[in-house]
Amino acid sequence: MKVADRMARLVASDPVFRKDNRTMLPRTELFKDTLKKAAHAWKRIVELRLTEEEANLLRLYMDQPGYVDLHWVRIPTILYSLYILIYNIEAIVKEQQKKWLPLAYKFQIIGFYAQTELGHGSNVQGLETTATFDPKTDEFVIHSPTLTSGKWWPGGLGKASTHAIVHARLITEGKDYGIHGFIVQLRSLEDHSPLPSVTLGDIGGKFGSGAYNSMDNGVLQFDHLHIPRDQMLMRLSQVTKEEKYVHSDVPKQLLYGTMVYVRQTIVADASKAVTCCLYCCKVQCYSKAVLNYKTQQSRLFPLLASAYAFRFVGEWLKWLYTDVTHKLEAKDFSTLQEAHACTAGLKAVTTFDAIEECQKLCGGHGYLNSSGLPELFAVYVPACTYEGDNVVLLLQIARFLMKTVSQLASGKQPVGTTAYMGNIQYLMQCKCGVTTAEDWLNPAAIKEVFEARALRMAVNCAHNISKAPSQEEGWYYAYEFKAF
């Protein structure tokens, strides 16, 4: 039996993992249910000595957002694993690892990742929380100077966690060095109560029944909390006892690797969601009848095609992540920008509203919790927002494409997925060789058509932008162009 089937059965046959009552549980019960499932899953993983692949599949089929999601990205390092990924496995320097990882491994401390603030979501550069170095005590003072600087949304913060990686503006010798990470204890390890100088709580109910209500997303304010200097994450840079800010020789570009990773997982999920939706549509007795209508087909079949495309592109992104990681380790940054634009664009394109369309295609049935679509929708719709608002990401990729087009004239060869743009002489004037329906079965013909169309649109768009009175106006036109 395939490993995926084995893990699916393991989840389906275990009453602790039941899902049928999930949309009916009041939030408190739902949260307790999530804690019980997380503990039980961990117990099973240990008892059955599951591999990392098996454990990830178990979590996938358990399919309930919870505070442990942040730990499970990379078993067995567990705690802070997401962060470790961000800084490419060895983010936390050796001494820091020695101190924190064993505690984390035994669940003696539970960590989460505190970046977003009430007034600042995707805009990391706008974060307001400060970490001011005090040479007298050799400590950082973590502080929330405004209402909008309160950490807002982090999963695990509301109830479960004891420690956090807090992102804050590092200030030393009166100078602001921008956003850095700090390990901060928030709750007592004795009775789980918040430490003095820390105010925190759950931010309340979220969209849908079940869905993300199983997660304890939280709010957090600091009132001059002191932490030892060595709790700064020091792989990329550090502050000395003498207040000096010192860069390490590790290149900053390493930070981008993780975005590729996280967005790759979102794209993979997108294929799952579309597939589930289509399955729901198909088995609904209602839709069986209406599937014969051309209007229904014209809405459903493109989504089905997308489900396949997302599945394949998800697999390809795994390869891209491995490729980028290897190149970064060798300090080769030549494809990084293209890979980054690529994942940004794919994340935005794959998280548009297929589930809602499927819901509507099911008529009233898609609105009932028993169809599974409402919960799927509620879990999936924030993907349009987290890890970068889709419109912002589309503008990023637009900017990258415009830059690539402008560099073609200078002879700079585009790389990766944009390599085809190097063929500009041919693609701008070629005529489609397709004459019969069968010709479309030739993948090379389809590929050429897409390349010619994409390049001509990009060149046309660059032309439009160059005519705009200002660059900002130009980007606005670029966006309008996309809408057509």
Add this chain to the structure above:
Amino acid sequence: MKVADRMARLVASDPVFRKDNRTMLPRTELFKDTLKKAAHAWKRIVELRLTEEEANLLRLYMDQPGYVDLHWVRIPTILYSLYILIYNIEAIVKEQQKKWLPLAYKFQIIGFYAQTELGHGSNVQGLETTATFDPKTDEFVIHSPTLTSGKWWPGGLGKASTHAIVHARLITEGKDYGIHGFIVQLRSLEDHSPLPSVTLGDIGGKFGSGAYNSMDNGVLQFDHLHIPRDQMLMRLSQVTKEEKYVHSDVPKQLLYGTMVYVRQTIVADASKAVTCCLYCCKVQCYSKAVLNYKTQQSRLFPLLASAYAFRFVGEWLKWLYTDVTHKLEAKDFSTLQEAHACTAGLKAVTTFDAIEECQKLCGGHGYLNSSGLPELFAVYVPACTYEGDNVVLLLQIARFLMKTVSQLASGKQPVGTTAYMGNIQYLMQCKCGVTTAEDWLNPAAIKEVFEARALRMAVNCAHNISKAPSQEEGWYYAYEFKAF
């Protein structure tokens, strides 16, 4: 103080009408809360001797879907009022009114409207429930011959109601006369238990927290339930003791009047929803900062403009309904088709996904129940489906426009909102007179541009369809055309 302000304050100041805990209540508690609110609202309406306008506003601000919604469409006739509207006030013939309305008025019976079936939503002609006349007992036998014929979705059916207007295929002398309405008792007036031959229940949780979960949408199956012959609704036609099916002289077109009415209320609601959304967006501290971005403006401002447009068109539709009603009473059907197409189109156009777009524009905040947007979305999104799936409605209006275009050649003058099409000679060749930005402040210039554009698109579309190999293919192209 304006009547709307007075009613808003009445609701806001009464603790029974509190809404802040609505998304947190488990479904059973939420349903009890709805019963309590409905009873309390009725008590206040009687105590304060509220007018129909005031009572409607009270219900609007109470803003919680419940079984009484069907009664409250037209106070004080209360029960079956929706149905009465459908058949234009005097639907139920005098004797029937004498028997049922007093019982309904005193809440001694509680009724609802049972049309949709598990396998048949908007497609009324596909309903399968049968009402077979048995001359031996002078009764109709109501029966659900298949699983898909079970009544599915009617609000009030799950828990509250004792009686229903059931839509079923009338069969007499072995002949099927199509869909007719019947008054059917379902539950005991002694202990509220279902009658023998009746199986019913609630269809379970729905999309979102709070939202439509306050409504007891239900399922209902009949096993040869006998009802007296005079419980057929007999305004348009009746069955005699001798099994004969007899038409009255009341024109069938009366049925369309109500669609105009119901869709008019949906369009009015659409304006409310968009306004609420924009208000939410505006007051979010997050959005205050991001409102300065052109990309944010380009997504938000068209919605703001739509909110105004929907508000005005909602008012206009009230006039249209009055106008159609007067004409129907005078047996003038000349504008009925145009009015029907008009409301179908406006319903589809005004219920597209503005709320979801607003949610995304608020970033993460729009996903929190405390923003109000999730519940608003969950209450409003089914409007895309009920009272006609939007794509089906758009095809209806497309068909009407194509018919209107094809009749222009024969010199038939289009009426109402399509009257401008009569000006085809001018509009097909006119040039826009606008030369400066100020010229756009002249409403006549804007109107002419819209008329020219709409007519040219319609004529172009008719041309495309005429080239299609078959009519069905043609409509498919028409739909595709719309998508661009």
